[in-house]
Amino acid sequence: MSKQSFQLSAADFAPAPPATHAERIVRPSLSYWQDAWLRLKKNRRALSSLYLVIALLLFTLLGPWFWTQDYTLQDLDMISQGPSWGSAALVVEDPGAWEGVRGDALPLPQGQELGATTQLTVEGAATTQYVRLYWNAVPGAQHYLIYRNDHAPDSGQDLGLPLGETLRPEELSFADRLQLRPQTYWYTVIASDGLTEAASGTTLAVTTERAITTTQARERGLEATVGASVQLPAHPFGTDYLGRDVLARIMEGARVSLFIGIVAPLLFIAIGIVYGGICGYFGGTLDIVLMRIADFVIALPFLLFMILFRIGFGIGPGESGIFPMLLALVLLSWPSSARLVRGQILQIRGEAYVQAARMLGARSLYLIFRHLVPNVMGPILVTLTFAIPMAIFTEAFLSFIGMGVSPPTPSWGAMSNEGIRTMLSSPHELLFPAFFISLTVLAFNLLGDGLRDALDSRLRSRE
């Protein structure tokens, strides 16, 4: 330090030019919303949830433009199918056309046991419509038992699903039409003399091909000639228990769920603003009475009354039940936002800067727009963001217990309710609507968190 000063010259000690920027504010001044937006942009989680919300809205609004499958179209041949990207299918003749194969019943030679079936063969193409099996008669057989397995049997006991048995000894064929999927099956045919089964059977591995019948092809406007190859519609999310496309239903359900989830909060917050504004602005006895009413409404057990309202409104046949639910949500949810607005107004009225502005002669209108609105908007926005997932949850909960929108209108909750019945065999029917509910609620919750952090002026001053 001291060494340094020896290198200084007299010129260094000449008066400095007067500082022009002593009063300069080093960091740029930001408005409330600019600052909040900057903070939100810094919050990666909140920002990605904002994108997610936008993506979900686009999915809902634009999705049906691109995914044109009818969400009400039932296809009983495609019940509870897993996700698939469409597939080519063979057009085959209608199942009723086959008469089967008949042969002669052979007597059992003395002292011999029932032998194994021989010459087990598939007639025609093995398809998902039917697998037609025939075989040679076994001496002494009264009828035949047909089993189907989805893996190669490793023992005589492991034959899989008993499909059925033939009724007469001459019947030497069987058509399997039981929920066939395009895969390999192992069929086993065992002869029986009516009392005991043969010790061994013959197993045949059959790989089925996806197919539709000519009648079905005609119904769908596809080429209906036997042997033609047609393209079946894709079901990226699979189909439900009535064979309806889950993706199309998810999109339509999103409209219902998001409509309720967004419109109901907008409505009850608007009511809350007016109600709370009146309470906060006028004060006095009116305020006390109005707020007491609001307190009572808050004390009502929310979900119970949602159910009661739904019963009370009563929905007739053909109605979706969306409107009663919306009304019930609004009727039961407004008080909390009214309370919030009133509290904010009372608090702000007491703030020194508002009193200062009033002393300086600011008019009420100016006060409301310059001080009140910006201060109330933040908490309102945060409340709105948290009210949306809450409403979506409520819708899902009610639809799940059958007290929400009524079938056939799809909503995510109603779809989950339907999906839970087939959860064990085809979990995708529950998985997809559940995933979308969770994703939406998650996105709005994270966005709400981010907004709250971004708008919290307490935090702002602390950093």
Next chain:
Amino acid sequence: MLLYILKRLGIGIFTIWFIATATFTVMHLVPGDPLANDKAVNPTIRANLERQYGLDRPVFEQYVLYMGNMLKGDFGISFTEENRAVNDIIREHFPVSASLGVLSLFFATIGGVLWGALAALYRNRWPDAAIMLVVILGISVPSFVFAAFSQLGILTLNQWTGRSILPVAGWDSFSSALVPALVLGMSTMAYMTRLMRSSMLEVANTDYIRTARAKGLSALRIFFRHQLRNAILPVITVLGPAIAIITTGGFVVESVFAIPGLGRYFVQAVAQLDYTVIMGTTVFFGAFLVLMVIAVDILYGFIDPRIRLGAL
């Protein structure tokens, strides 16, 4: 303190009256004759009911009769089940719901406080991140999804081990209550964890924790003696709403797990439009929740000296 309790009780009674009135009003919005709606009303029950509820009389008289019966603690007779009083139904099914609820509230509170404190302690490190991930899931995934997948999980577990480790559904042993209670308490636990975490962090930033550090207390002592106690206070205040969430959440969980609780019974009654059961159960649940909230308020009062000594 006594004044505080009396005031809370007074408001509570008023609130219960309001709930009963609102229930009555909403149920009378139902178009048409409530008895005509029902498919299989036995003529004797119908006559009994009409006499008992005075359904032929003006609405106001009905209301007076209804409130009078409520005051006597009589919720009436089921519309669909012959000669079954709503009181009996509540008496039979509510204890099941209550024990499930108590267990799940226990899980939620203990879990919430524990996880929240842990997350705050390891703030911005991996245990915090892991806990908060579970919390976000707990908040975002509906309880029926948890219920369904935990059921699937139990099923798979039982299949794998080849033994019945946990029952998939039903209500016969303590073990059959475990998973439903966890599922039921999941979202509450998530909220409480979040609340506890932020409360812990807020307390950690207070001046009195700085004072405690300046006093030379060990981190452990500060954590247990000063931080935890103050941080738990806000968690206690949400116990009231938590009980409400758990009670109504029971509807779904009881249905999925086939637990014979009042919630499941209520859902069935709603499906069958059993008016007396619906009204009785609603008022009963409402009154129960109001009383619980008051109980929590009083509990809070005992814990927070500022309220106990009448400063707030």
Next chain:
Amino acid sequence: MMTHDYALQVDNLAVEFDTYGGVVQAVRDVSFKLRKGKTLAIVGESGCGKSVTVQSLMGLIPMPPGRITRGSARLGNDELIGIAPAALNAIRGKRIGMIFQDPMSALNPTMTIGRQIAETLVVHRGLSASAARAEVIELLRLTQISQPEKRLDQYPFEFSGGMLQRAMIALSIACKPEVLIADEPTTALDVTIQAQILLLLQELQSSHGLSIILITHDLGVVARMAHDVAVMYAGQVVESGLVDDIFYRSAHPYTLGLRAAMPSNDPRKRQLQIIPGSPPDLFAPPPGCGFADRCAQAMRVCRDTPPPAYGHTHQARCWLQDPLAPASPVTSLMVNNKAD
């Protein structure tokens, strides 16, 4: 002077904070000495780093985001910076007591006053609960709290602000510390209560031989309490010396400015002078003197070279003290005895 004449000696302390806007250099190369049994006042406007300085000594700044990047602090012969938490805990509350600005929030709202004070006695002196209780009553009596037997079992919200600050003082001197750090102890209190608290501190100093660091922005409090003064500006000590040096022989333009901004009874000084401008942004401290932009006497050198500390017991960090500098309103120190 010998080291053992000082209760506390701080050298070249530097503290930084990571914030979302960047790194704040809150304390930049601060040194001071606290004489035994005396009061050192650290003065400066808000945000100048005076609270951070003492809190970092006590290990009370949150780390992270804060960190001590440089410097040492010796309590007697014991280093405070960088020691293990357990060793620091053995010193805090026992050898250094601390009182804070806002007594309302500085005490645990859900614990009785008595238990909060007794806690230090139990932890540091191993007293039993009943012995600690008796001692607490004594302490409360010492700090002039009436009815200590009754007050003991009350909660902070049942106390007034002044009473709470007395309780805080009782707590901080419970283990008879060598050093008492009072961080703006009277700022949050009424003027009449302020005077009582200051008087109490003075009495305790003479009866217990306390060495006190008093942090304040109130020059009136400084004049009344301090023996030595350190003036801080933008994270640095710009001037230090005996209280009379600072008040009557100010050697730094900032100190002069502070004095001019102080209300006075002098009828000739009607108008309060303000110091134009605001302190520099500590995200990016200026290369030269932090005060240069606000200084009427600023020279070219001030803008780009940080000034060294001139003087010996009365020191100032200002280029005006350099022999090459032109004449100025500040008192010239004995330039030849430049500190090194």
